[in-house]
Amino acid sequence: MYGAAFWDFERLLKKLRRDRRPCYDFAMLQKRTFRIAEIYVPVKRKKTLDPAKVEQIAESIIEVGQTTPIRLRADKDRFVLLEGLHRLEALRALGEDNVEGYLVQARMH
Numbered sequence: 001m002y003g004a005a006f007w008d009f010e011r012l013l014k015k016l017r018r019d020r021r022p023c024y025d026f027a028m029l030q031k032r033t034f035r036i037a038e039i040y041v042p043v044k045r046k047k048t049l050d051p052a053k054v055e056q057i058a059e060s061i062i063e064v065g066q067t068t069p070i071r072l073r074a075d076k077d078r079f080v081l082l083e084g085l086h087r088l089e090a091l092r093a094l095g096e097d098n099v100e101g102y103l104v105q106a107r108m109h
Contacts, residue, residue, distance in 0.1 A: 029102045029103070031069055031100065032103065033098045034098065036088065036092055039072065039081055039088065040075065040080050040081065041081045041085060045081060046085070048085065049089060054086050054089045054090050058094055061091065062094070066099070068087065069099075069101045069102050070082075070083060071104055072103055073105065074103060079103070082104065084099075087099070
């Protein structure tokens with residue numbers, strides 16, 4: 001009834017639960033537009049910023065637009081960036097006010 005990809009995903013979720021790592025409830029993904037000013041980037045993530053990569057992504061966004069949404073989680077009155085630092089910074093460098101993203105709900109197992 002289910003394909004191999006489904007069972008690989010189930011094995012991954014079981015491993016995350018067993019290791020007590022946060023996993024994301026992928027069934028709850030909600031793609032929407034977020035204001036860049038309301039997104040908090042954790043300090044550890046900021047340290048991984050590569051300006052050359054930001055420039056390359058900015059050029060791609062100019063040509064084809066944002067093709068891959070970032071991932072965020074809600075945190076009181078702001079959103080915390082989980083994935084997509086270079087995309088976010090490329091859009092910020094281009095003077096954009098908004099970014100397309102998925103709102104995920106992190107939970108511990």
